[in-house]
Amino acid sequence: MVIGMSDRLGPRDVAYLDGESLSVPHQVASIELIEPKEGFDYGAFAEHVEDRLAFVPRYRQRVRMVPGRIAYPVWADDDRFDLTYHVRRSALPRPGSMDQLLDLAGRIVSRPLDRSRPLWELYVIEGLEGGRVALVTKTHQALVDGAETVDLVQLLLDDKPEVGPTVPDLWEPQPESGARLLAGAVVDAVTSVRGLTGAARSMGGFALGRATGVAKDIQSAGIGVAQALTRRPPERPTPLSGALSQQRRVVTLQADLSDFRRIRDTHGGTVNDVILAVVTGGLRSWLMTRQESLAGVRQVPALVPVSVIDEELDATQLGSAVAPHFVVLPVAEPSPVVRLHQVSYSFEQHKETARTVSAQQLAGISGFAPATFHVIGSRVAAESEHxxxxxxxxxxxxxEPRYAAGSRLVASYPIHPLAEGHSLAIGVTSYDGQVFFAITADRDLVPDASLVGQCLSEAIDELLDTASGRRFRAPRGLRVVKNSGE
Structure with missing residues (x-):
């Protein structure tokens, strides 16, 4: 069998691989806390993972380079696939604390994935207080496209404690020799614009002049992504920028979703607006504790990936359902309510020009779609030239609760990667009545990362103090956005 077009990496995915470095690994991680009913059976959980891999063959494929690099690499079956390499068992000294788990998670996400194997890992960490078990996942951004491949966490979680039906696992690795990879490249070069473009670039531009305009567009898409991934830090350093080290810190925060809804119901807007207002207030307090001059950092330009398809959404559309929205976080504004309304106004303007997906639609997608959306959101952020x-x-x-091999999911923290020159990134997921924040920070640039989490917590309390039940009268020039869901 010759490798077909569907198995060849596209220019965008190649850019993620080529643009990766030890200080900027292109991978998204998460911490899922599960609560087993009667002890944790690691063997049964590993079998559960193996069963679910049958649904997505990509998790047993690795990147193979074409000899001579005459075409883009391909996804090829890993003929030495070893589940025990990818699903790793670990433990904390009992009773393990959340701080110990986060320290371990920070070290896990700092290490790049092994390119010679399928680009994912799952760490099963036992020994947590209360009998809980942590699942720390790590997936390369080139692996998950939201169409053919969804995030592993979405595959593992069910809406019932009973494990859902499995499919017969008929997978057998198909060997791919160098000759077969070359043959596939020749076929694609003749029949595919993508193959033609890849061959042209690899041959030093010899055939580039003969490529069609469409081919040039595809090639430029890959170049654009590569340029975005290697953007330079701002010339004037800020607390949110700088040259990254090879180490990360992870800080988490959990809050009641009802508190965010209370703030929304009092002041208008959406839960998403409240979350961004909390981030704004937290950054303001953090900058002040660092004795930063707010005259120098009055606004923080932020990228917020949002869902933009308003038709019925399913798991096959996730890859094209997220687009960037840019909002200025007014960290110099002392009033928490004014900060909230300024953020709300920005998103109200966005809703008037783009089709958006409601929180209810996102929550209704099968499995645990936030895991996949966070990977897609991280790609949107990485590819932005803004x-x-x-x-x-x-x-x-x-x-409603979700379950992994019968164990209830009690917390989900999305850990986003840091783009070149960015010292902080924040992922948020609401689930089962709670809101879970995960802050990724460069270990050297943000040595006080735990303080960022504390400041976000205080920003929630600050907004709650204003939610007295009577509507706030917006200052002149600002509109109170009507409640439009979450």
Whole structure:
């Protein structure tokens, strides 16, 4: 069998691989806390993972380079696939604390994935207090496209404690020799614009002049992504920018979704607006604790990936359902309510020009779609050529429990990667009545990362203090946005 077009990496995915470095690994991670009913059976959980891999063959494929690099690489079956390499068992000294787990997670997400194997890992960490178990996942941004491949966490979670039906696993690795890879490249070069473009670039431009205009557009898309991934830090350093180290810190925060809804119901807007107002207030307090002059950092340009398809959404559309929205976070504004209304106004303007998906639609997608949306959101942030200092990705999740091999999911923290020159990134997921924040920070640039989480918590309390039940009268020039869901 010759490798077909569907198995060849596109220019965007190649850009993620080529633009990766030790200080900027292109991978998205998460921490899922599960609560087993009667002890945790690691063997049964590993079998559960293996069963679900049958649904998405890509998790047993690795990137193979074509000899001579005459075409883009291909996804090829890993003939030495070893589940025990990818599903790793670990433990904390009992009773393990959340701080110990986060320290371990920070070290896990700092290490790039092994390119010679399928580009994902799952760490099963036992020993947590209360008998809980942590699942720390790590997936390369080139692996998950939201169409053919969804995030592993979405595959593993069910809406019932009983494990759902499995499909017969008939997978057998198809060996791919160098000769077969070359043959596939020749076929694609003749029949595919993508193959023609890849061959032209690899041959030093010899055939580039003969490529069609469409081919040039496809090639330029890959170049645009590559340029975005290697953007330079701002010339004037800020607390949110700088040259990245090879180490990360992870800070998490959990809050009641009802508190965010209370603030929304009092002041208008959406839960997403409230979350961004909390981030704004938290950044303001953090900058002040660092004795930063707010005259120098009055606004923080932020990129917020949002869902933009308003028709019925399913798992096959996730890859094209997210687009960037840019908002200026007014960190110099002392009033928490004014900050909220300024953020709300920005999103109201966006809703008038784009089709958006409601929180209810997102929460209704099968499995645990926030996991996949966070990967897609991280790709949107990485590919943006717009100047911003912070990415904040909030994905509403289901408000009913989910289960992994019978164990109840009790917390989900999305860990976003840091783009070149960015010292912080924030992922947010609402699930089962709670809101979960995960802050990714460069270990050297933000040594006080835990303080960022504390400041966000205080920003929630600050907004709650204003939610007295009577509507706030917006200052002249600002509109109170009507409640439009979450």
């Amino acid at each position: 100047d911003y200092l912070l990415s904040v990705c909030n994905v509403p999740g289901p408000q």
